[in-house]
Every structure is written in C-alpha cells, then in structure tokens.
Amino acid sequence: MSDVVIIGGGPVGLFMAALLLQRGVAVTVLEQRTAREPHSRAIGIHPPALEALGRIGVDQELVRRGVPIRRGLALSRGTILAQMSFAGVSERYPFVLSLPQNSTEALLEERVCGLNPDALRRGVRVTGLHDDGGRVTVDACVDGIQERITAPLVIAADGVRSAARANLGVPVRCRDYADRYLMGDVADSTAFGPDAALFLAGDGIVESFPLPGQRRRWVVRLGAYDGVYDGAYRAAGPDAGWLAREVWRRTGIDVDVGSQSMLSGFGVRARLARRMVCGRVILIGDAAHEISPIGGQGMSLGWLDALALTPLVPGLLAGRRSGLAAFERNRMRQAARAARQSEINMALGRPLHGGLLSARNGAIAAVAAVPAANRLVARRFTMQ
Template sequence: MEQQVIVVGGGPVGLWLAAELRLGGVPVTVIEERPERDERSKALTVHPRTLEILASRGAHQPFLAEGTPFPGGHFGALDDRLDFTPLDTPFPYTLALPQARTEELLEGHALALGVEVRRGHRVTGLAEDPTAVTVRVAGPEGPYELRAAYVVGCDGTRSTVRAAAGIDFPGTPSTVLGWLGDVTLDTPPPPGFTAFTPAGLLMVVALPGGLFRLVGVTPQDLRTDWPGDLTLDELRARTTAIAGRDFGMRDPVWLSRFGNATRLAEHYRLGRVLLAGDAAHQHFPAGGVGMNVGLQDAHNLGWKLAATLRGWAPDDLLDTYQAERRPVGADLAEGSRAQVALMTGFSPEGIDLRTVLSRAIATQPSFNRTLAERLTGLAVHYPPRDPSAHPLTGTRAPDLAFADAGDEPGGSSLFALLRADGYVLLDLTGRAVSPLRDLARTGLTVHSRSLAESRSDWTAVRAALVRPDGHVAWAGTTPDDAALASAANRALTATHREP
C-alpha cells in the first residue's frame, strides 16, 4: 500500500495532518508511541488563525463550545495585553482549552474520517528508495515494517524521523529555564494574574477541574546547567518571592522545567520525508504559539501531499511546503527569542524597555495590530513567484461574507466553501451566466457569489482562486469577461496538472 502516507506522532499536529490527508482522498496511518493520551496539558491556547483553519473544515464548533474565550493574548508577558478585537477574523480572541482535550477532539475528527491510529507503536528507523519509504516499527506484538509514498515526522523536538532522515536541527542552546506547576490553590489570585518584578515573572492561569497553572522564570533561572526536577517547595519559594504569597498551593499534579533552546530544521522536506510542528521548530513556549504554528504547518502540507498523490498537482507543488513554511518557522524563532528577552529583563534597563513597549501596545493601535497579527498567524503571507501578481496573492483570504448564494450549494461565507481536496474559484462578477463556468478541473470547485460588504482590498476583484488552505493563489480585476476567464485559465494551468 505504497500510496499511503505514514504520519509519525499522534499529537494535535499529526492528527490534523492525517485528517487533511483523508479529506484529500489519501489513506493514512498514524504511528504514536504513547499507549494513551498524555493528560498533562502543555498547550492551553488556541489562536484565531487556528480557529479559522478548524472552521474551514467545519470542525470548530466543539472547540467554541468548550473553550474559554479571551479577547487577546500577551507578548513577552508585558503588562498591557494585546487586543485581538480589531482583527479581521470571525474569531477575534484566543480560546483557553487544555491540549489533552484539543488532542481528543482532533483524534475524534480524524477517526471519523477513517484515519488509522496505532497507539503504543514506536518508529525505530526508516529507509527510502526511489518509489517509497520503508518504516520500521516496534509494536506491542513485535517489530514490523510499513511502506508508504511519504512519511511525515510530527514526533516532537526529539524527532526520530528527523534523525533517521539525517536532517540537521541547528540553533541556539538553552540559557533560560522556565518552570510550571499545575496545582490546587486555596486562595487563588484574580483571573489573568501576571506579576513582573526584579524577583521574577509569574503568570497564573485557571485550568479545568479546579487546578491552576503557575508559569514563571526568575533571575536564578538564567543558567545553562540542569538543577534537577522542580519540587513543590521550589515552586512555592519562587511564587512567594515574586507575588508575596503562595496562594495556598498544594497537591501538584505536574511540575516541570523547560528551556529556551531554539532550533529550526535545515529541511522541512528531504525526498520522501517531511517534518511538521515541533519536529521542524523548537522554541521557548511564549505566547502559546507553538501548537498553533504546528497545526498551520499541517494545514499547508496536507492538501499538497494529497494533490500530489492523487495526480492533479504540478510537479513542484510539494517543494512549496518548505519554501512557504520554513520562513514561518524562522519568524517563530525570532519572535520567541524577542519574548524571552522581555520576560527575563529583570534589570532596570529591561524593566524600562518593557514599560515602553507595553505603553506602545496600549496607545498605538497599529503597533498592537501588527504584533497581534504576527502572534496569531493572521499575517502569514506566502510571496508569489510573479512580482506583478495582484497584492492579495499569497495572503490569507478572510471569511468573505456573500450577499446571496442563489441556488448554489455551500455556505454564506468563504470558509464554508473551502475544502481539503481542491481549490475554490470564486466568480464575483455578479453575472447571471458565469464567465468562468467552463473552467472545470480535478481539484476545483467554481462558485458564483456577490460580496455582502465593501472591502477596500477586494473592491475591484472580479474573480479569485483560493487554495485549500485558505490562501489566495490568484486574483483578477480585468473588467472584460473573456479576458478574466483567460487569466483564470492561465492561473489554473499553473496550479493544476492538465487533465
């Protein structure tokens, strides 16, 4: 069964990738070393762009029903939080939802689509030949091998897939050790509590089940050695030094340290082996970005792999995964390092820098928006190959609202039209008979719609080709219907192999 894809790692990234592949018509097996889901919730934050991705597959409602919305996020734990309410998205907020529950929801989504998840199976190596990859697996009943067209490592910072493929993971070593504790607090602080003093940084977040997560760093944590596992007494001492009290902490269920080692895979694709999520990028967990960027990696990759295996993709489509997502990983590393500098700026100069930047967030809307769009992934733009392309090309398409769907199937906004197995060609001309009606392709649906609202960046657009991941592949503005159809056909020639 060599036309399948093997996804190594059954966390959120691997599960979303597997679901996208199934929606694209590709068999997929997920190999996950853990026999059961890890109930310790490392990631708590679901960002707006991730909610958009979920919405584009109709998978967002359970997250909205269970997550707790917050109208912003933090950058470097500055006193003034980023305001997400001005962002151009149906979801101008973050959702607080434990990673264990996010993973459970994504696994249910994947299983419903026919994904096979093998828990308690560990990849031990792989070998690539011109036609496939052979993956060696240690299972509960002994070792075995699988062959697949491609293998994707979604198996974390210590990725077995990355190491077996010989992909370098260069970067900078850890110089800071953050810490966290999931504990019970008898006298918790107010919601959203953050404290930054010369004694250190402390953030307190409420978790389901009456638990609280305490996360922080102190001047004595600026070190390169490993001081041993975190203890409750140490957590209590650090909390008291920063906040003046320990909030009655007791009964820890998880105590941990984490470093700021920052690395970026030399290749996101090497032959038939690809990487996504933490296997491709490692960084300090600042701003709740990591899981979200990993899910966005998977969203970029899934349809490209499926289109390649289904035969309608151009020859170089899979190469665009690295070309588009590795710069996002580099941006993630840069932003995380910048936040570490702010979160460890305990000197008078560091505190003043924090004050200046925090004041700018509070008083300069454009600065707030720039940081917010970067943090949330809404600003991601894939530069087009053609420098003369329309400015929308490569940008994330917003959830355009449509005035009237007429007799056509589909929703009243763009996200409801997006699909993992093909592009959407939007006819926005308002013509009774679409000038694009004859542009049929495998991996393409054509929809005639009229915009329900005036948008300055879309005002002159009469047609647009939107990728399965929601980014604009082409936009046309010519007023002549025949010329518009001709331009759309040329765009499709570049994005689709000829039938």
C-alpha cells in the same frame, strides 16, 4: 495499503490525518505512546490555528471546552502597566483559546477515529526509514516484533526528538538559551477571570493563564542557580512550595499549593531543520521546528504546516512535486519568524533591576498606550 503513513499521533499528526481522511486519502498513523499523556504543557491555540481546525469541524467544540482569552494584562507592583485586547485580531476568533493539549488531542483522536477507526495505531516505534524513490519503507517495532510498512508518502510529525528526522540525517540549526521556567496548575484564586496576566517583576517574569474548570496556570522564570533544566530537577531544585513562594513574592498573589495538579520545569531551545522535504518524506510540526514555548506558538505552527501541505498530497501521490519547494520555503520562513517572536517574548521577561527595570516597564506601557502599536503587537502575538 495506505497512501500516506504519518509518524506521530500527537496533535499535529492527528490533524494531518483528519485533513487527508476527509479527502479520501488512505492514512495510517503510527504512534509510539500506548495512551495520551495525562498532563499537558501546551495550552494556547491561536486564531489562525482555530481557523485551520475548523476545516475538520472541531473548532466550536474546542472553544466550548476551553477558555477564550480576550485580553492580556501587564502588571508591575500591583499596577496595570498595559492592556492588550485581541478583539481586532480575528473576526471569527477574537481571542487565544486556552485548552490543555491532552484535551485537544482527545478531540482530534475522536475525529480521526470517526473517519476511520483503524487509522491510528498505538504502541508502534519507528526504527528506520528507507526511500527507494518510488515508495518509502518504514521499519517499526510492535510488541517486540519487527514490521515493515510501505507507502508512497511519509509525513513525520513525531516531535522534537523525531526518529524520522534522525534516520534521514537531516541537519538541524540549534540554539540553547539560558532561560529556565517552572510552571504549575492550581485552583484559580485570582480576580482575573478569563484574562491572562504577565507580571513584570525585577527577578523575572511571572505569567498566569486561565484554564478550564476554574483553574489557572502559573509560569515563573527561574534565576541562573534555581536548579531546573530541560524539565529535570537538580537535587535541591524548586518544587510546588517554591513556586507558590515566588508567585507571592513577585506578585503578591497567594497560590493554593494543595490544589496543584501539574508541576513541570523546562528549559528553552530552538531547533530548526535545514529542510522539511526529504524525497518522499516530509517533516512537519516539532519534527521540523522546535521553538520556545513562551508565547505558545509551537503547536499552532505545526497545524498550519499540515494545512499548507494537505492540498499538495494528491499531486505528490500522483508523482507531481509542484508546489513542494514553495511549501518548504514558506513554512521554514514562518518557523523562523515564530522563533524570533519567542525570543522577544523571553527577552521582555528576563530579570532587570533599578533603572533598567523602570525603563523597560515604562517602554512597554508607552507602546501599549498607542492604539496602532497595541493592535500591531496583538496581531504579532497571535500569529497574524
């Protein structure tokens, strides 16, 4: 019998499980996928998240496997407009760590299984939730067989299409953006090394981030008619060749299409649940707040939800709800702040031409040249 059922065995659900298992809480994690995804969209781990991950002893191994990004460059037409150092954002982790999400998940799963090899159950699809005020019953389907699992507390970390949130009928504030992007991972042929590079081109931003194994991720903003939306391609939509041509046209850098290991298009939307606490069910991570991936704050935001919730769980299991309202209020405030930051990030990368492009790029250079402003922007970008 479990004290807590966690719905969702992604990075947030696994981190939540490890935190609770370390406290002696009996946990069952229900994950619909039978195996981890082979490819990864999320790659950024911010300093506060690394501090949080240190609570379960995986931070140093993550750093060993990833690429610490200590500096970001803003460029235009081959000229460096601005540099942003992350040296002052954290004493212990003065960088943003680049590591594909599937690698992060693998390490988190190892940690959970090391604490309890039976905690994670894969291939379990949640079909219903029933909170009777004393316990929560989870209806699930396993290999076509219906099963009922009960626990005093359920934590839903089942992502942007959260079945738990839908079953609970939690209303969501929705906003869809016109911004569309195509990204691909290729061998690194640049001289940027561990630096991130943002190319402020007239037709839209091009972002470039180092990855482990001498690889680099390229993210290109698409125009209104380039044909990618929400990760799905139109009939004549962009492909790897298009990505390489656009990177060359906007940056002058040649991308090795033959070394491509991942290609994905995505749109942008924001989904903020109206509440995170629903009786004995609590929403965290993308189940509670989906924000733009531009800026890479979504995964870290979910980990910080889990960290904030953990000390409240023993009291909740004992029937005490003190601190829960403050948890919900504070985490929803942080989600709204991250959503606003992602909007700023997107706005700075939208297409501009002529005098408007020169004015924007000049303003970015001017702000970056003021040390205090540069440090402030670096702290906001890294979720400080």
